[in-house]
Amino acid sequence: MAPGQTIAIEQIEPSDRAFGWTIAFHPDLIRNSEMGRKIEHYNFFHYDTNEALHLSAREVRLVADIAANIELECGNNLDRHSQMLIQSNLELLLKYSERFYDRQFYVRRDLNRGHLNRLNAFLHDYYQSEQCLDKGIPSVALCGKELGLSPYYLSDLLKRETGKNALEHIHLFIIERAKSLLHDGNISITQIAYDLGFEYPQHFSKLFKAKTGLSPRAFKAQS
Known part of the structure; x- marks a missing residue:
């Protein structure tokens, strides 16, 4: 139960095994x-x-x-x-x-690795099916829903398994896909940005440079 949340208790059948307590305090x-x-x-x-x-x-x-x-x-x-x-x-x-x-x-590391594999498979399918063209970049909430996990739990799970939280993991997947597309000299940087689900190409360029140290144009030039 988080701060600010409310709780409702329905009628519970008595049980010798049921016990518990709640700590509630004013902010x-x-x-x-x-x-x-x-x-x-x-x-x-x-x-x-x-x-x-x-x-x-x-x-x-x-x-x-x-x-x-x-x-x-x-x-x-x-x-x-x-x-x-x-x-x-x-x-x-x-x-x-x-x-x-x-x-x-x-x-639960074995189970967590299974979640990681399922996340990678979901991201791959998401882009292969071009859902990003309609829905944009996949959010942490969307990924969590697909895996049956809350966004915060998914992020903490990934942080412990890979050292990167869920958003960083999504960005890493996008950057690796962007690198592959940039190697194809026939696709413009603007088109690549749209194909990856970015609403504005400059947002793609900013993320790419933050993660690689190079602008998409500079990366493409040296490919």
Whole structure:
């Protein structure tokens, strides 16, 4: 559940195995704090529910202990240390969540490589079928939808597998395709830009130079 999101709970059948807790707090608690400045960088708040963490029994106990510390601190008489201690425990909880996601990405490397292969296949088919002429450059959201993944999860997955996020991966694919087209001296740079899904040729030129250090014209001249 991400900051600003709402949640609704329908009637649940009682079960001895069902348990859990929620930490909800007002934004003022972390406003102007180090945690307040960092919280937007935790991408897992934007993951879909099917991309949630799967914790071991030891990890569940560790997370529950941190939650218990927060609950204990909230139940104490407030003093000048209270807000800082609650913030520290919240940040510790987020740090452990980030660590556990790193572990989860690592143990799912075979599955993640499958996602990478499917992404490359989708991009290849997208351009081979010339969908880019109508839809433009494929977005991270479109790629994620095709793979059944949220955009942030896809980006984090690729970052851990290849060192590049989803947008960088899409751009790399486009640049490699552009290089092949530039080797064909019969196609103008403007036409190549349109064929790759760019609305404006100058946007293509800017991206190409940023990624290769050469303008499309200079690259074509030395090919």
